[in-house]
Amino acid sequence: MADEKNEKLAKDVLKKYDKESNAAAHKGLLAKFVSALAIAFSVFQLYTAVFGVLDAQLQRAVHLGFGLALVFLLFPTRRKHGPELHIEDYILAFLGAAAPAYIFIEYQQLVLRAGTVTTMDFAVGAVGLLLVIEATRRVVGIPMLVVVTAFLAYAFAGPYMPGMLAHRGLTPQQLIGHLFFTTEGIFGIPLGVSSTFIFLFILFGAYLESTGLGRFFIDLANAIAGWASGGPAKVAVLSSGLMGTVSGSSVANVVGTGSFTIPMMKKLGYDKEFAGAVEAAASTGGQLMPPVMGAAAFLMAEFVGVPYIDVVKAAIIPAVLYFAGVWLGVHFEAKRKNLKGVPREELPKASVILKERGHLAIPLVVIIYLLVSGYTPMRAALFAIVLSIAASSLRASTRMKPMEVVKGLENGARNILGVLVACASAGIIIGVVTKTGVGLKLASALLELSGGMLLPTMFFTMITALLLGMGVPTTANYVITSTIAAPALVQMGIPVLAAHMFVFYFGIIADVTPPVALAAYAGSAISGGNPLMTGVNASKLAIAAFIIPYVFVLNPVVLMVDATPLALVQTLVTAVIGMIAVSSSLIGFLANDMRMVERLILFAAGIMMIIPGGVTDAAGLAILVACIVFQKRRKNAEAAV
Incomplete structure (x- = not known):
């Protein structure tokens, strides 16, 4: 019932x-x-x-x-x-x-x-x-x-x-x-990408959904993380991240996984607003998660002129940092409230789940292999569609009936409509921009407004993307900002991929940024919490998405641009440690409850470690260690009283 x-x-x-x-x-x-x-x-x-x-x-x-x-x-x-x-x-x-x-x-x-x-x-x-x-x-x-x-x-x-x-x-x-x-207006690049790559990936997602992959992800996430502190919230983060590989909509992702995870979080003891925020932040990040990202990622590959796999590679470290931030925020909130996980004996076993339904994930593994091997996204998606139907047939419990295969064709066509229309209308905008030359004029105006300085230019670009994202879908948002704002960053010597990834990120994160935060509103509708406070909490959990774009513009090594393996490892490790400091400062708990001064110091230390650089990494790490020692001593002193 x-x-x-x-x-x-x-x-x-x-x-x-x-x-x-x-x-x-x-x-x-x-x-x-x-x-x-x-x-x-x-x-x-x-x-x-x-x-x-x-x-x-x-x-x-x-x-x-x-x-x-x-x-x-x-x-x-x-x-x-x-x-x-x-x-x-x-x-x-x-x-x-x-x-x-x-x-x-x-x-x-x-x-x-x-x-x-x-x-x-x-x-x-x-x-x-x-x-x-x-x-x-x-x-x-x-x-x-x-x-x-x-x-x-x-x-x-x-x-x-x-x-x-x-x-x-x-x-x-x-x-x-x-x-x-x-082919420079309605029938321009956005609709061209929709009519080839995007349609097939959406059809692929429709078949994966038909096989029950979403429920498999939730059950597997439960088995992996349900027992930990704040287990249901971590299940939401993990399952939403996995669902991001098949869903390109923040709201659909919130509803798909949130209807299971939000009641679990509330039952455990999380506030309504925090429970809705966890799902909103995690689901929004689904569009940032490789290998199958939002529709705008395919447009980015076309606009930048690079293979789609290069966009996927560039998105890996930022996506890891994003979900690390959400996961850590959930963890520290659970520690602060002393929220326990679900007893292991009440959880499904990962080995059993993988044995019974693990074959459903085979198409995802194959599509990654095909993209890495040099196949075009179109050809890779086509193989994956066939394989998703074939993989479901490996067990009677997951096998798709002939009518379900036909129904998948119908669902794929229905699911493309929002993206298709957004791409066509975005083509109108591109057509006007190219015919009037207003794109270069607005980019020049942006540079003039910022005084030709990089950080102000990035800030104004961020505000533009966030404002557009409050009502414009990610696909159209990216088209507008990449046409008008990204060129300003490129003119300042920023690599093209980094500039486009910058506007892509802020277009997506608008879904959890108040006052118009559709993913947060959807989460609050399920949790019964206040929509505005749900949006505020979601923005805290999604803090990495507000920081990382600045980092990879200032240092493209985060996007694997001209990066050595050693530099990548160092960047990833220090950035994750930095996210520990940032997330704990926003929640107000690390080893103990924090005072405001500690939170400000830890936030600064986290930023120092997220920004690549030997001196800043060392200084940030030293501050973090000192804060942990200080808090543990205070906690022991309080316990002794």
């Missing part, structure tokens, strides 16, 4: 805080049609992955056509009146398929008259642009809609803008021609 209640709560929370999960549940013939359309979408993507993708604009046009049709069928206009579709939804679904189909049908003619927009071209392009905007409103949300419309307005208002923001201005024909009939 409790499990059913938790499952219902999880579904309600997901629909409330994750807009793209709030799709209508149709019945009858309409449900069958939508399912068939979604399955056809997945089949098209698999076919092109196996036999070769179409020309860039054709591949992206078919991808967008399927996506828009499904969006208007699954997200009705008047949701408050129920899930039923209305006549306008059917019309928009038809137009959503027809506008991109025009490119497919007229492709040869469009190529021959490149740069010339006929009346028919203009009409179709205008409809297509408006459909993407409406889909953005329905699936992504109002904040993204505001950003997109602001950029479109800027395209026309150029002659009336002040100072460096002024430009010639664009005619409607010029704008439509650029945004809808080139």
Whole structure:
């Protein structure tokens, strides 16, 4: 009964805080049609992955056509009146398929008259642009809609803008021609990545979810960490980190694992706000966890011009430090409150879990091997999809039935819709930026505002990413900040990968940064705690994400850029020790309860060790050791009284 209640709560929370999960549940013939359309979408993507993708604009046009049709069928206009579709939804679904189909049908003619927009071209392009905007409103949300419309307005208002923001201005024909009939607008790199790599990885995640991998991760985390101090909270950290390899959504990750772990944490004695914060911080970090990171990581590989495996390698140490920070925060809070773990005899045995369901993780191991071996992400994902189905068949208890395999195709198509629309709308922003040249102007303005100094430039870039992240999905957030803010860092001599990773991190961590912290709000909805305090606690636990980006910009060795093995080991060891100092200072407990002065000193010592450098490492370590000795002596003295 409790499990059913938790499952219902999880579904309600997901629909409330994750807009793209709030799709209508149709019945009858309409449900069958939508399912068939979604399955056809997945089949098209698999076919092109196996036999070769179409020309860039054709591949992206078919991808967008399927996506828009499904969006208007699954997200009705008047949701408050129920899930039923209305006549306008059917019309928009038809137009959503027809506008991109025009490119497919007229492709040869469009190529021959490149740069010339006929009346028919203009009409179709205008409809297509408006459909993407409406889909953005329905699936992504109002904040993204505001950003997109602001950029479109800027395209026309150029002659009336002040100072460096002024430009010639664009005619409607010029704008439509650029945004809808080139690969620099809606059909640009973001949608290109969505139509190849991202779709296959999302389909891979859908199949892994169908096999029961999520429950396997939770049970395995319970067996490994459930007995420790504050065991359920550590289970949340570990399972959420593992789930990050298959889920690209912070809110979905919170709901998926939090419905199990948050009640366990509350039962153990954690405050409601802290329990929700643990899950929010750990789940948000899932997008930072290699090998399968958030959709923005695939875009980063394209924008920076490096293989995806290089992005994965660069993310390893920062991800380890992030989860070390969350884990340590949980540990010190448990020690401070003297919270014990679950008795070992009440926990499942890791050996039994691995024997019964360990085969479900085989696809993850294989996909890492394939990426490291030089396979393209697309080919690696394709093999992993097939292997996830095959691996589930190794035991009768996990074997997928034929209908479940087909259902996986449908779920994969449904799960891509939010990313697809975000990529299309991000393409509008890129199109306006490239056509008006505003990207370089804003980067120059950022440098001027910071006085040409690196730290202020990084600070303003961080604020920009956090503000955008309060309402804009990570994918679109990364596209905007990498187009506008990252170039400013690059102009100051920062390696391109480090600059892009910087904005990527702060775009993601916005999910736990108050006042708009969707992952924290989802966690508080499950825990019953105060949303704002849950966000504050989550920000404390996620402190590494606010520190590490500065570190790897100042010293790219953290990203494995020009790093020797010795330098990597030294950096990782001292940084983890530094996280001990930082996390304990924020919680207020190390060997004993801390006074405010001790917390400030320890925080400073932790920062000194996280920043690579022999002198700062030694000084920070000396301060940490001195604090531990001092606290233990005080604790013994208090016990003796």
